[in-house]
Amino acid sequence: MNPDAKNQQGIKVTQEFHAATKNWISSLQFIEDELRFIENLMCSYVFEPDTPNLFERLQDYKERVQKIGIRMKEIAEALLDHENELSGLLESRKEGIDDGYASRHGEFQAAYLLFQQDFQWLKSEIFNYAGGILRKRRPDC
Numbered sequence: 845m846n847p848d849a850k851n852q853q854g855i856k857v858t859q860e861f862h863a864a865t866k867n868w869i870s871s872l873q874f875i876e877d878e879l880r881f882i883e884n885l886m887c888s889y890v891f892e893p894d895t896p897n898l899f900e901r902l903q904d905y906k907e908r909v910q911k912i913g914i915r916m917k918e919i920a921e922a923l924l925d926h927e928n929e930l931s932g933l934l935e936s937r938k939e940g941i942d943d944g945y946a947s948r949h950g951e952f953q954a955a956y957l958l959f960q961q962d963f964q965w966l967k968s969e970i971f972n973y974a975g976g977i978l979r980k981r982r983p984d985c
Contacts, residue, residue, distance in 0.1 A: 886905055
C-alpha cells in the first residue's frame, strides 16, 4: 500500500473510532438521566408499604445504583479524554493511529459494552421488582 493510501486508511479508522467514542459518550449522558430517574423512583412513596423486605431491597438497589453511577463517571471521564485525543489526531491529519492505540480503543469499547450490559441488567431488575409493588392507581386515573 502506498503511503498516501495508508495515511487515508489511518484517518478513516481514526474517524470511525472518534464517531464510536462520541456515541458512547452520548449514551452515557442518557444513562445518567436514567440513573437520576431510578434514584428518584426509589426515594418516592409509590410502593406498597406492607411489601416484605421493601426497605432492604430498596437499600440494596440504591447502593448498586450508586456504585454503577460512580463507574459510569469513571468511564465517561476516560472516554472524554480518549475522544479529545482522537480529535487531536484528526486535526493534525497524521497517519492516524498505531496498533497500540487501536488496542486501547478496543479496551474502551469492551469497558463501555460491559458497563452498558451491567446497567441494563440492573435497570431491568429494578423495574421488574418495582412494577409488582407499586401502589394501586386511584379509580379515576
